[in-house]
Amino acid sequence: MLGRFLEISLHTPAIQASLEFYESLGFVQASVSETWPYPYAVVTDGRLFIGLHGGFIRSPALTFVLPRLARSIEPLRAAGVSFAQERLGNDVFNQVAFDDPSGLCIHLIEARTFSPPDSAHITTSACGYFTEFGIPVRDTAAARAFWEPLGFVAMEEESVPFPRTPVTSDLLNLGLYRTRALRQPVLSFEDPDMRERLSRLRERGFALSDEMPDSLDDTTNAILEAPEGTRLLLMQSEI
The missing domain is CATH 3.10.180.10 (2,3-Dihydroxybiphenyl 1,2-Dioxygenase, domain 1)
Incomplete structure (x- = not known):
């Protein structure tokens, strides 16, 4: 639709x-x-x-x-x-x-x-693999009821590393993030060696913050903020 x-x-x-x-x-x-x-x-x-x-x-x-x-x-x-x-x-x-x-x-x-x-001119960014556009929500049921009729498919809520409901489509995946630690949408990236990626970003002078859910270890996860205010959530993945 x-x-x-x-x-x-x-x-x-x-x-x-x-x-x-x-x-x-x-x-x-x-x-x-x-x-x-x-x-x-x-x-x-x-x-x-x-x-x-x-x-x-x-x-x-x-x-x-x-x-x-x-x-x-x-x-x-x-x-x-x-x-x-x-x-x-x-x-x-x-x-x-x-x-x-x-x-x-x-x-x-x-x-x-x-x-x-x-x-052919595109390579994986220094942020890792883009997984989803994360949307902070208070009412997951209302969000699911909104997105599913529009062609998205909502999965079961996951509790680790924080409560989130994946909502998938062919070209864009969303994540319904049930956490008070994130106040605005984020671009979420994952990598199994995110610790090393974060280290390289710091060496290059990028400022990383820990303004993210407490369940995320700040040695392997971080927030990177773009000049226009967009927040990139960089997370360690298991695989």
């Missing part, structure tokens, strides 16, 4: 600083169109696509491409979705937006705004 996942869209006041940050971690730029009337860039590690928006947008937002948008959103209306933003017409770039129960923005647009780079 949402179309094809495009990017995690971020309001980025200083795009050059954010670009340098992500590129220093191994992300590469994609070729963007001139759709937006403000500076815009996209970086990727091959799995995760991050849209850096120089103009004001609700942030973060999950952006999907839904062709023939004006007609294609009718099933969402019929399902009771209330759109917080609608821009539809023959002479505009069609887009709509609505919120999940946590207040996260879901943004639907009618066409792509960038072209993915050649996969």
